[in-house]
Amino acid sequence: HVLNVGQPGAGGRHGAIMRSPSGATAGLLTSALAWACISSAGAQTTTSSPYQQSTVAAPSSNGRLCACQQEGQFVQCFVEIIAECEAAGPYAAALPMCRADWSQGPGVLKADPIVFIEVIKASAVKCRHPYTFTIAEQADFLGATVLGEFKDVFVANKITGARMTEVTLHQLLTVIKVPLGDALDFIEGKNLFLRPTPPVNVGMREGKDVPTVQLTFNVKAVSEIDAVKFEFQAVLDIVMHWSxxxxxxxxxxxxxxxxxxxxxxxxxxxxxxxxxxxxEIPTSRQYLWTDHATKTAMYQIEVIGTFAAPMSFRTFPRDQHELPITVAVDDTNGDLTRLALRWEPVSARLDKRIINPDEGKDTISGWSLESASAREHPYLPIDWINLAGMRGPMRTYLNEVAARVNLATNTSIDISMANTVSAVTCEVVVRRTTIFYLLNYIMVVIMLTSLSWITFIMEPSALSDRCNISLTLLLALNVFQLILSELMPKTGYLTPMHEFIIVSTFFTVAAAVESVASNILNKRMAMRAAVVERLKGAVAEAAAGGGLRNSLKDTASVAARWRGGGGGGGRGGGGGE
Structure with missing residues (x-):
């Protein structure tokens, strides 16, 4: 039952098995023969599982899919696949190679060669990666993957597993002298095999435990906090570490x-x-390190960007804001939902260079940096449920997808949860520099408002001078209001700073009104004093024995004019006199 599926006599190769379902070769036809041979194998063990409904040979002692990397061990590879899927138990569905209906035997590989690719990729993890193969082991591996015709040429050129992963199309054509079609097939298959897949943390059980990636923010600069556009600029390092x-x-x-x-x-x-x-993510500021011994990786990037930030100014200029920087994983292929990958643990810190700058130097204008923190949370990139509406093609499509999944899994699917990914929000806490506004705005406004009180000690009759002072100060306060309007957004509420400016403006206006009122009252008092003097003169003349009646007539005419100009108040005053 040893099947040499890689040699030309077994069917040749026109499109590697690694390529696509359409690239399956005649060598896979022998899988049916292998299935027929299983029932007559020497040592047999009877087992029953969702992947196996007949007697199969017992797995080898080494197991772990090593037979799948060896030429002529096709049957044993199948046995080890069954063992691995059974060992996974209820979590077998999370393993790509276990999603096939293995109850049909090795013929599944003929129907779907992509399954065989997943088997080879799994063997690279569970047994040995081809990168570590010697020249002979590499040749044996090529035979097992239906690439047997490359064996001799790779051996002749002393290509190890490590070299195989780095060989280029140009080298295959010019150095190794492989035909163009075969070279294209090999490169495509190699890239498909080596293509990176989502991580599986060391020690975790695939399908049961959610893979995690540690994420750390290092905030190096915050600037241009725009309260009108509700945005800010930041420069930060994002460091990711995972096994x-x-x-x-x-x-x-x-x-x-x-x-x-x-x-x-x-x-x-x-x-x-x-x-x-x-x-902006500068290419030169991206770093990647891996440690093969511990199976760990670290990826660091520098991010320069402008970010939107909601703000509240109800305590301006003593306000404090949490400026958010949100990072989510891009789930382009649909295999990195929050149930398949999660940021954990997460943290954030301010760079020491902006917390403790050199003596006498500032790192941000108008603000002080307080702290930074991070939290993980779900994020829905596109809310398909609300976008689909109540009817239409999109709603019909989503309903059909949900129905197919429900039928296949006997469980209801939440489309929103199926599209939710893990996200992390770093919040940088900044506090406005209140002393700046205290010295440059509040103190100046207080002094301007106090200057308006100078009019209280000026002569009431100097109406022009008093009004000039009040109006000039009122104009200065309006300039401050315009400045604040440029600095602040158009909110539907008054901030403490706005309230202070408005109250100061009222005080200045009150000083101007007082100047006019005191001038009017001063004129009335002058006329009242004139009437009193006339009456005194008339009384003096009468006491001297002269024309009392004429003096009284003159005084009455003056009083009438005063009453006409001053109103009822003057009349009451004249009567009193």
Whole structure:
């Protein structure tokens, strides 16, 4: 039952099995023969599982899918696949290679070669990665993956597993002299096999435990806090650290090198910034390190961006704000939902260079940086439920998807939860520099308002001078109001600063009104004094024996004129006199 599925005599290869379902070769036809041979194998063990409904050979002592990397061990590979899926128990559905209906036997590989790719990828984790293979082991592996025709040419060129992962199309064509079609098939299959997949944390049980990635913010600068546009600028480092069973090689690179060579096959999270209005991630400030011994990786990027931030100014100019920077994972392929990957643990800190700058130097204008914190939370990139509406093609499509999933799993699906990803929000707490507004605005307004009180000690008759002072100060206060209007958004409420300016304006206006009122009263008092003097003169003349009646007539005419000009109040005053 040893099947050499990689040699030309077994069917050849026109499109590698690693490529796509359409690339299955005639060599896979022998899988049906292998299934037929299982029932007549020497040592047999009877088992029953969702993946196996007949007798199969017992797995080898080493197990862990090592047979899937060895030429001629096709049957044993199938046995070890069944053992792995059974060992996964209720979490087997999370393993890509266990999602196939293995009760149909190895013929599944013929129907869906992508399943075989998942088997080979799983064997690289559970047994050995081809990167570590010697020349002979590499040749054996190629035979097991229906790439047997490359064995001789790879051996002749002394290509180890490590070299195989780095071989390029140009090298295959010019150095190794492989035909163009075969070279394209090999590169496509190699990239598909080495393509990074979401991490599986070391020690976790795939399907049961949610993989986690540690994320840390290091805020290096905050500037341009715009209270009118509700935005701010920030420069920060984002450091991510995780363990991954799939890590198979060392990588220490930065800049463009992290997407070249072995580093390009290391999984790296692609980030979204939901509240960003502009983002720049310099390539030269990206770093990637992996440690093959501990199966850990660290990825660091620098982010320069402008972020939107809601703000409240009810305590201005003593206000404090939490400026958010939200980071979410980009779930382009639908395999990184919050149930499949989570940021944990998360933290944030302010860089020491902005907390303790050199003596006498500032790092931000008009504000002080207080602290930084981070929290993980769910994030829904697109709310399909609300966007679909109550009817229409989108609503029909979503209902059909939900119905298919419900039928396949016997459980109801929440489309919103299926699209929710893990996100982290870093909140930078900033406090406005109140002393600046106290010295440059509040103290000046107080002095201007106090100057308006000078009119109280001026002569009431100097109406022009008094009004000039009040109106000039009122104009100065209006200038301050205009300045504040440019600094502050158009809110539906008054801030303490606005209330203070308005009260100061009322005081200045009151001083101007007092100047006019005191001038009018002063004129009335003058006329009243004139009447009194006339009456005194008339009384003196009468006492001297002269024309009392004429004097009284003159006094009455003066009083009448005074009453006509001063109103009822003057009349009462004249009567009293």
């Amino acid at each position: 991954d069973q799939n890590i198979w090689a060392e990588c220490k690179a930065n800049g463009e090198a992290i997407e070249q060579g072995r580093c390009q096959y290391v999984w790296k999270p692609k980030l979204l910034f939901p509240n960003a209005r502009h983002i």
